[in-house]
Amino acid sequence: MLSIARYLGQGVVYGLIAVLLGFFADTPAYRHFDDDKAQLTLSLAHSGKHVGECRRLTAAEIAALPPNMRKPLDCPRGRLPVLVEVELDGQLIVSESVPPSGLFGDGPSQIYKNFVIPSGSYTLIVRLRESARDEGFDYQREAQVMISPRQRFVIEFRAEAGGFIFATSAEPAESQAGTPSRG
Amino acid sequence: MRATPEQALRAPTQNKTHGNVARRTGAGGGPVAFVQARLRWGFEIVEALLDRIFGPAWNPLYQLGALGFFYYWVVAVSGIYVYIIFDTGTTEAYDSVQYMTVDQWYLGGVMRSLHRYASDGMILMMVVHMLREFALDRYRGARWFTWVTGTPILWLVFVAGITGYWMVWDQLAQYIAIASTEWLDWLGIFGEAIARNFLTPNSLDDRFFTLLTFIHIVAPLLLLLVLWIHLQRVSKPRINPKRGLAAGTFLMLVALSFVKPAVSHPPADLTIVPGVLKLDWFYLSAYPVMDQFSNGAVWAFAGVLTFMLFALPWLPPVRRPAAAVVDLSNCNGCERCANDCPFNAIVMRPRSDALPFEQEATVDASLCVGCGICAGSCPTSTPFRRASELIPGIDLPDRSLRAVRDEVDAAAANLSGESRVMIFGCDHAVPASRLASSSVGAVSLPCVAALPPPFIDYVLSRDLADGVVITGCREGECFNRYGVEWTKARLAGERDPYLRKRVPRERILTCWAAGADRAALEKGIEAFRARLSTLPKPDTSPVRHAMADGDGPNA
Numbered sequence: 001m002l003s004i005a006r007y008l009g010q011g012v013v014y015g016l017i018a019v020l021l022g023f024f025a026d027t028p029a030y031r032h033f034d035d036d037k038a039q040l041t042l043s044l045a046h047s048g049k050h051v052g053e054c055r056r057l058t059a060a061e062i063a064a065l066p067p068n069m070r071k072p073l074d075c076p077r078g079r080l081p082v083l084v085e086v087e088l089d090g091q092l093i094v095s096e097s098v099p100p101s102g103l104f105g106d107g108p109s110q111i112y113k114n115f116v117i118p119s120g121s122y123t124l125i126v127r128l129r130e131s132a133r134d135e136g137f138d139y140q141r142e143a144q145v146m147i148s149p150r151q152r153f154v155i156e157f158r159a160e161a162g163g164f165i166f167a168t169s170a171e172p173a174e175s176q177a178g179t180p181s182r183g
Numbered sequence: 184m185r186a187t188p189e190q191a192l193r194a195p196t197q198n199k200t201h202g203n204v205a206r207r208t209g210a211g212g213g214p215v216a217f218v219q220a221r222l223r224w225g226f227e228i229v230e231a232l233l234d235r236i237f238g239p240a241w242n243p244l245y246q247l248g249a250l251g252f253f254y255y256w257v258v259a260v261s262g263i264y265v266y267i268i269f270d271t272g273t274t275e276a277y278d279s280v281q282y283m284t285v286d287q288w289y290l291g292g293v294m295r296s297l298h299r300y301a302s303d304g305m306i307l308m309m310v311v312h313m314l315r316e317f318a319l320d321r322y323r324g325a326r327w328f329t330w331v332t333g334t335p336i337l338w339l340v341f342v343a344g345i346t347g348y349w350m351v352w353d354q355l356a357q358y359i360a361i362a363s364t365e366w367l368d369w370l371g372i373f374g375e376a377i378a379r380n381f382l383t384p385n386s387l388d389d390r391f392f393t394l395l396t397f398i399h400i401v402a403p404l405l406l407l408l409v410l411w412i413h414l415q416r417v418s419k420p421r422i423n424p425k426r427g428l429a430a431g432t433f434l435m436l437v438a439l440s441f442v443k444p445a446v447s448h449p450p451a452d453l454t455i456v457p458g459v460l461k462l463d464w465f466y467l468s469a470y471p472v473m474d475q476f477s478n479g480a481v482w483a484f485a486g487v488l489t490f491m492l493f494a495l496p497w498l499p500p501v502r503r504p505a506a507a508v509v510d511l512s513n514c515n516g517c518e519r520c521a522n523d524c525p526f527n528a529i530v531m532r533p534r535s536d537a538l539p540f541e542q543e544a545t546v547d548a549s550l551c552v553g554c555g556i557c558a559g560s561c562p563t564s565t566p567f568r569r570a571s572e573l574i575p576g577i578d579l580p581d582r583s584l585r586a587v588r589d590e591v592d593a594a595a596a597n598l599s600g601e602s603r604v605m606i607f608g609c610d611h612a613v614p615a616s617r618l619a620s621s622s623v624g625a626v627s628l629p630c631v632a633a634l635p636p637p638f639i640d641y642v643l644s645r646d647l648a649d650g651v652v653i654t655g656c657r658e659g660e661c662f663n664r665y666g667v668e669w670t671k672a673r674l675a676g677e678r679d680p681y682l683r684k685r686v687p688r689e690r691i692l693t694c695w696a697a698g699a700d701r702a703a704l705e706k707g708i709e710a711f712r713a714r715l716s717t718l719p720k721p722d723t724s725p726v727r728h729a730m731a732d733g734d735g736p737n738a
Contacts, residue, residue, distance in 0.1 A: 009236035013243075014435040021303045022443045026461035030471055032358060033456045043382055045375045101374075112368065112376045150456045154382045167383040167454075 033116075038147045040115040042094060044157035047108040048080035048130045082109035083129040083137070086155065089122050119149040126155055126164045139163040213499060222318035227699035230657065239659030239695075241428045247312035249424040250432065252410070254308060257301035257436065259403065264294040266400075269350070271392035273384070276352040277450045284446060296440030299463070302344050304436065306465040309340060317495070319611075319662060324503045325416070325526060325552045327496035332413040334492045339409060343402040344466040350395055355460050357381070357451035362473050369478035384453050416550055418527045419665070504553030504629070505580040509544050511535070513563045514576035516542035519679050520557035523632070525664035526550050529557055529577075544577055554663040555579045555633025559670075562680050564635035566591070575635075582629060591638065594624030595647035602712035605648035607634045609655035611662035613701045618708065624648065631655030632666035636673050636682035643690055643721065650690045650715045652708055658695040667695055689718060 033039070054075040062070050079100040086094035093115060101107035124145050127137040139157070141164040147153050154167040226244065233242045243250060268291055270279035283291025313333065316322050322330035345363065349356045364378035380386055414420040423429070448460065462470065473481050491498075506528070507520075521529040521544060528550035531542040544557075557577045558564055564575040566588040573585040595605060600622040608615025608627040615625035628634055631653060639651050653670065661667040672678035674693065692711040696704040 006236055006238070010241075010431060013233070013236060014431055017304075017307075017432075018435050018439040018442075021300050021307065021465075022439050024464040025299060025303055025443075025445070026463060030460050030462045031458065032460050032471075032474065033458050035458055037456075039456045041382065043376070043379050045379065101371075108375070110376055112365070112378055114365075150458055152454055152456050156382060167385075 033150060035149055036119060037116050038119040038149060038151045038153060040088070040117055040147070040153050040155070041113070042084070042086055042115075042126075042155045043112045044082075044084065044128075044155075045108045045110045046082055046128070046130065046157050046159060048082045048100060049132065050075045051078040051080055051105075052076040078105045079107070079109070080130065080132055083127075084111055085125075085127040085137075087123075087125040087127075088117070117147070119147050119151065121146050124155075124166070128157060128163070141166075215499060219318050219320060222314060224699060226315055226318055227697045230660065230697065231699060234657065234659075237428070239657065241425050241431075242659055243424075243428060243432075244311070244315065245659045246421065246424045246428060247308050247315065249421045250428070251305055251308035251312060252422045253424050253429050253432065254301045254305040255403075255406075255410075257433065258298055258305065261294045261298040261301065262403075264291070265298055266396075269396075271396055272389040273352065273387050273392070274450075275389075276350060276392055277447065280351050280353075280447055284444065288444065292444050293437065293440045296443075296445040297436055298347075299445040300436050300439050302347065303463065303465040304432075305340060306344070309337065313337075321662065323496050325528070325550050328416050329413060330496050331493055332409060332415075334489060336406060336409050336413060337492075338489070339402050339406040341466060343399060343406060344463075346395055346399040346402065348463065348466065350392065350399060351447050352392070352451045353448035354451055354457040355448045355462070357453065358457045358460055359467065359470065362470050366473055366478045366481060369482060381453055387453070416527060417664075418525050506548035506551035506553060507546050507555070507557050507577050507579055509546060509577050510574050511538070511543055511576075513561075513574055514540075514543050515562070516540040516544065517562060517679075518542065518544075519560040519562065520544050520577050523556050523560040523665070523669055525554070525556065525666075526552055528552070546577070552663065553579055553581065554630040554666065555582060555628060556630055556663060556666060556669065558584055559630075559633045559635050559673075560680060561635065564680075565637040566635075566641040567637065579629070579633070582633070584635065587626060587628065587634075587638070588641075590626050591624075591642060591647065594619075594626060595642070595645075598622060598624050598648060602650065602715040603648040604650045604652055604708060604712055604715070605642045606652040606654060606708070607631065607638065609662070609666065612654060612656045613696050613698055613704050615654070617701070618705065622712070623708065630661070630663040630666040632661075632663070632669040632673075634670070636680055639674075639691060640683050640686045643686060646721070649718075649721075650692065650711060652711065653691065653693045654696055654704060656695060657697045657700070660697075687721060690715065690721070 052075075054073040057065075057072055057074055061074075062072065081097045081099045083097045084094060085092060085096075094111075094113060096111065098109035098111050099105065100109050122145050123142070125142045126140070128139040129137045131138055139159075143166060145153065145166065156165040156167055157163065158165060230242060230244050233244055237243065239245065265283065268279055268283045268287070270276060280295070283295055285292070316330065345359060349359055349363075361378060361381050364376075364381065367373070368376040368378050380388075380391060414422070424432070448457070462468075469481070469485075472484075476484075515538075516531060516534065518531055521531050528547050529544050530547070532545050534540055534543050536543070546557075558575055558579055561575045561577050564578075564584050566573060566584070573588055575584055578584055591605065595603075598605075598621070602622060604623045606615050606618055606623060606625045608618070608625060609631040610627055610629050612631075615627040619625040632655075634653070639653070642648050642651050653674070655667050655670065656662050658667055669678060671693070673680060674682045674691070676682065676684070692707065694704050694707050
C-alpha cells in the first residue's frame with residue numbers, strides 16, 4: 001500500500017516537472033514587435049577613398065617589384081571615413097561619419113542600425129560621401145516608399161550595383177520609386 | 184518544528200566544539216551566508232518531501248548531476264535521429280523539420296520533442312545543481328575546480344541549445360539569428376558584421392546551415408570533454424541516475440512529447456519582423472533582455488555574471504581547513520584512506536622510509552577538503568591506546584582524533600542520569616551541540632565518517648554512556664559525498680574498518696538528518712533513550728576493559 005502511494009507521489013512529481021518543462025518551453029508568448037510598426041535597417045560596409053592621391057608607377061618601377069606584388073598604382077594604405085545620411089520625411093535620422101575599420105584604418109567603414117518606425121508612406125533620402133570633398137555626396141538616392149506593418153525595410157549599399165539598394169522582398173527592390181544616383 | 188533559516192544560520196556559529204564551522208555558511212556571516220542559509224533551508228524542506236516520495240536512493244535532488252548527464256544522452260540519441268532527417272538549406276531545413284514533426288509525428292516528431300524537452304531538462308538540472316551546491320557551500324576550498332569547470336558548461340549548453348533553435352529556420356530562428364549576430368557584432372572582432380548575412384533572403388546561403396550544424400554538433404562534444412574535466416577531482420562520480428529514476432524521468436519526457444509535441448513557428452521571412460514569439464524560456468530568456476538593453480550592456484552583464492561565477496569560490500575569502508597529514512610511523516600502507524577519500528586527495532606511493540611495508544599514503548593538500556574520512560578509515564585510529572600516544576596513520580591537524588577522544592572523555596564526565604547518550608554528529612547536518620543536555624553528550628566532526636568505529640566501542644565498553652547516536656547528513660546526500668555510505672557500511676561490517684561484533688547494536692542509533700530535521704532527530708533520540716532504559720545493564724567489568732584496551736589496529 002505504501003509503495004502504491006509512493007509511486008502515485010512520484011507520478012505527481014514527474015507530472016509537475018513535465019508541466020514545468022512543457023509550459024516554459026513556449027509560454028508565455030513574447031511580443032517582440034508591435035503589429036503597427038515596421039523596422040528600417042541601415043547596413044553597409046564600404047571603403048572610402050584613399051587618404052591621399054594614388055601615384056601611377058612607371059614601367060621600370062613595376063618591373064622592380066616582385067611579380068606577385070606588381071600593380072600600376074601606388075596608393076596610401078589608409079581610407080577616408082564615409083559620411084552616411086538618412087532622411088525620412090525630411091527628418092535626418094542618421095548623419096554619421098563612419099571611420100574605416102582595421103588597425104591601420106584600411107578596412108571598410110561599417111554601419112548597422114535598426115530603427116522602429118510606424119508603418120506608412122515615407123519620403124526616404126539616403127546619401128553617402130566617400131571622398132575628400134567638403135560638400136555634397138558621392139551617392140544619393142531618393143524614393144517614395146510604402147512600408148507595411150512589421151515590414152523589414154533594408155537599406156544596403158553596393159557600389160558595384162550603382163549605390164544604395166532598398167531591399168524589401170526576396171529580390172532587391174529595384175522597382176521602388178526613385179533611382180540611385182551618383183553625386 | 185523545523186529550523187528557520189535564521190536558526191540554520193546561527194547554528195554553526197554557536198557550535199564552538201570544532202574548527203571547521205566557517206565552511207558551512209561561507210565566511211561565517213555576510214550576504215552570501217544569508218542567501219545560502221535561506222536556500223539551504225528551502226532545499227532541505229523539498230528534499231525531505233522527495234525523500235518520502237522517492238526514498239533517498241531515488242531522490243532527484245540528490246542526483247541532479249547524474250540526471251543532467253542522463254538528459255544529455257537523451258538529447259544525443261534523439262539528436263542523431265533528428266540529424267538523419269534534417270536537411271541543410273534555407274528552405275530545406277524548415278521543410279525537413281516540418282516533415283518529421285507533421286508527417287512522421289509518431290517517431291520523428293517524438294524524437295524532436297524529446298530532443299527539446301531533454302535539453303530543457305538539462306538546463307533545469309544544471310541550474311538547480313549549481314544553486315544547491317552554492318547553498319550547501321560546496322564550491323570553496325579544494326572544490327573550486329569542480330565549480331569553476333562547471334561555469335563553461337553553462338555557456339556550452341546555451342550555445343548548443345541556441346544553435347539548435349536556429350537550425351529550424353522558422354521565425355523564432357530568424358529572431359534568434361539576427362539578435363545573436365547583432366550581439367556578437369558588438370564585439371567588433373568580425374571583419375564584416377555577421378548580421379549582414381540576414382539582411383535579405385538572398386544574402387543567406389545554404390552553406391550557412393552546414394556551418395550551423397557543425398557548431399551544433401561540436402558544442403555538445405566539447406561539452407562532454409568539459410564534463411569529463413569537471414569530474415576529474417571527484418572520486419567515484421555518479422554520472423548515471425538510479426535506474427528507476429532514469430526510467431521515470433524518461434517516461435515523463437516521452438509522455439510530454441506525445442501530449443505537447445514541439446512545433447515550429449511559420450517559416451523564416453527576412454522581409455518581415457517576427458511579432459509574437461513562443462520562446463523557450465529555458466534557453467532564450469536572455470533575448471527579451473537584449474531587446475530592452477543595448478548589446479554592450481548585455482555583454483557587460485554576461486561578462487560580470489561569468490566572472491562572478493568563476494570568482495565565487497574565493498569570494499568572500501574563507502579560511503580553508505588544513506589538509507590531512509600522514510604520520511608514516513603509524514601508516515602501514517593499507518590503502519583504506521585512499522579508497523575512502525571522496526576527492527581523490529590520497530594516493531599510494533612506494534615506501535619512503537625503512538618500515539617493512541610496500542606503500543605509504545600521501546595527501547595532495549590542494550585536493551583535500553579536510554573531511555577527515557581518511558582518519559575515520561585508518562586502522563590505527565583507535566581511542567583505546569593509552570600506553571602510546573593516539574596518533575593515527577593519517578589525521579586532521581585541525582581536528583585530531585586525540586582531541587576528539589579528549590572531548591568524548593570530557594563530555595562523558597559531565598553526563599548524569601539514566602540512559603546517558605553520546606552523540607557523534609557532523610558539522611554539516613544537525614549541529615550536535617544543540618542536542619546536548621545533562622544526559623546527552625555531543626561531539627561534532629567534519630564528517631560522520633571521520634569517526635573511527637572503535638570510538639563507539641570505546642564509549643560503550645568504557646561505560647562512558649549507555650548508548651551512542653551517530654548522526655550525519657541525510658541518507659543519499661552527504662556533504663562529503665560518501666560519509667553516510669561509508670559509515671553505514673562500516674557499522675554493518677561491510678567495509679573496513681568494521682565495528683567490532685561485540686559492540687551491542689541495540690545501544691547504537693543511526694539517524695541521518697539535515698538541519699531542518701532537528702525536531703525529528705530530537706524525538707528519535709528521546710525514543711532511543713526510553714528504549715535504552717529497558718535494556719539490561721551491560722558488562723563493564725575490569726576484565727572487559729582489559730580486553731578492549733590495546734594499541735593495535737581495530738579491524
